[in-house]
Amino acid sequence: MAASDTVAASRPAGAESSSDRVPFLAYINDDESEATLRMGLSDHLESIAVRRGGIRAAIRALERERTPRVLVVDLSDEDDPVGALDGLAAVCEPDVTVLAIGNQGNIEFYREITRGLGVSEYLTKPLTRDNVARLFGARVAGLAERPSQRAGHVVAVCGVRGGVGTTTVAINLALQVAELTRSHVGILDLHLRSGTAATMLSARCSAGLRVALEQADRVDALFVDRASVKISDRVRLLAADEGPEADVAPTAEGVTRLLELLRTRCNIIVVDLRYPPGPMERQVLAVARQRVLVMRPDVASVRDVAAAKKLMAKIPNSAPVLTVLNRAGSPGALKTAMVTEGLGFAPDVVVPDLPRHLPRAANLGRPALKDSPALSRALAPLSQEVGGTRAVKAGSWLDRFRKGK
Incomplete structure (x- = not known):
């Protein structure tokens, strides 16, 4: 028996594999953004799981659940988005690809969260189907071809x-x-x-x-x-x-x-x-x-x-x-x-x-x-x-x- 087969055969009860992870999950605050997200990603994903709520809801849920491979979070109702992303990092597995949406449209904020915090892409509201497909779709294709910059x-x-x-x-x-x-x-x-x-x-x-x-x-x-x-x-x-x-x-x-x-x-x-x-x-x-x-x-x-x-x-x-x-x-x-x-x-x-x-x-x-x-x-x-x-x-x-x- 090959060494890898030996490991699989002796796998402890209750151990989980990477296949247990949800491929995609989004936390969105409003119906309009959810609908646009679904339309923009329809060509890339067969199933698009969306939950109502922003980044704080994501943090609470991911304290108890496994991290999805790709996570979309809504920052639009957040007074301290950088602090919220800090909190999200504490509960997520480091290889997650994080995509964010929000109301801030200045380039300094974009650079801060994408270069400093490892967010893969950020879009401002209102979302458009084209932007979602072009910018988020590239990250979703193949389930995060560009992994997060963070590492444990x-x-x-x-x-x-x-x-x-x-x-x-x-x-x-x-x-x-x-x-x-x-x-x-x-x-x-x-x-x-x-x-x-x-x-x-x-x-x-x-x-x-x-x-x-x-x-x-x-x-x-x-x-x-x-x-x-x-x-x-x-x-x-x-x-x-x-x-x-x-x-x-x-x-x-x-x-x-x-x-x-x-x-x-x-x-x-x-x-x-x-x-x-x-x-x-x-x-x-x-x-x-x-x-x-x-x-x-x-x-x-x-x-x-x-x-x-x-x-x-x-x-x-x-x-x-x-x-x-x-x-x-x-x-x-x-x-x-x-x-x-x-x-x-x-x-x-x-x-x-x-x-x-x-x-x-x-x-x-x-x-x-x-x-x-x-x-x-x-x-x-x-x-x-x-x-x-x-x-x-x-x-x-x-x-x-x-x-x-």
Whole structure:
């Protein structure tokens, strides 16, 4: 049986494919615009799904539903269209093609939303059949030949040594970001042998991740959808369960291709990395928007953080390095003040020792975040940093674009 057949055969129950997505969906405020849209696109689509309401209605609906391949939104009743598009970006899969209509006809606004916000095309009201057919029809033909300019970003979570709780931090960070922002979040566990992400989430792995990392030319978006496990409506997991005897040969090309595909499917990809990093892990660190180092309150971790930061500085990328002190206050451990003194700076996030919640959650295959308010509070600053303005509503998507974030 071919490797791709193996993946399909072992596809977890409840996993969804890209065929589950609606090809086209529009949110329109008025009957006249709806009628013109239908006439203009009649030669390109057999079925044209239109719902009444503007972009805010689209945002509310897409918090619960899968994103269509092509989405038309009406901005005409919106006082803050740029902010509304920012909100839409938080709930949509990054590969959606967004077409917009509205009342603003100035060229500055057109450039702002098409060049800065990834909107594929914009038309002003009143719509004409010719404009819809000529400008929107070109985007709809072949279901979005020109994909959105947006792409998800990567967060690399790396322990400075084994046993510091890297997977616990990565999993619960991903779940909290998804909850706070309603973004589509992917979890990629690159511990190919003896990884624990799937166990912690009561998920069943397939052979897909190994195939993707070893044979980049055999992987496409449908393959990744089938190989991943649906954890919730907004979270997917891609992990492996290779035995210690497995001769696994991942490549930098494989992880690059995999991340490219995940970035079209997820707004944020949280990657659980091995340490020290090999070629595959270095490639992840090179493209990450944030690099998270997880440590424990002991002398060895303090030493290893300094070494890890030097290593990170040699990998081309200007991304910030964030430090998480895990299990602070555990018996016999260094005090947080002593850790700060040893590092020469305060950890960005301090997670307290939770000897009852975390082991119990791991054994039950239930995320600790669900039962531990202390863990939720501790990870909140990191989740807000990773989620950006989607979590803390400070500034717009355009502001982040202008700042190069």
